[in-house]
Amino acid sequence: MSFKSLSPYAPLMRSVLRIVAALIFLAHGSQKILGIPASSSAFPPVMSQFWIAGMLELVGGALLALGLFSRPVAFILSGLMAFAYWLAHAPQHPVPALNGGDAAILYCFVFLYIAFAGPGPLSLDRILGRDH
DSSP states (O other): OOGGGGGGGHHHHHHHHHHHHHHHHHHHHHHHHTOOSOOTTOSOOTTSHHHHHHHIIIIIHHHHHHTSSHHHHHHHHHHHHHHHIIIIITTTOSSHHHHTOHHHHHHHHHHHHHHHHOOOSSSHHHHTTOOO
């Protein structure tokens, strides 16, 4: 089997990457905002930095999972993760594996990729003719 034979499946896998990343991301928002799954840091004060991040994770994750407004949402979430890394993680230690920021970096670049590459064929954007 040649790996080149996998190329026709690349658009489908872009959708799978978007959906899986968005669902895991959404779970971070539901934990912050809804307390599901249970968390000691749930229910932050409205309009606090933690609340804004949680709302973006929850709503943005849901929109991205559905593939609706994928490019602008992915771009915003990429920026959110860049801010999260530099504001919350980098000050703790310069090495991502030691400051807990490796997931933020990965999300940042996965979402940036989706903003540029599009949502893939399994998306509401594609069904509605918004992304070609």
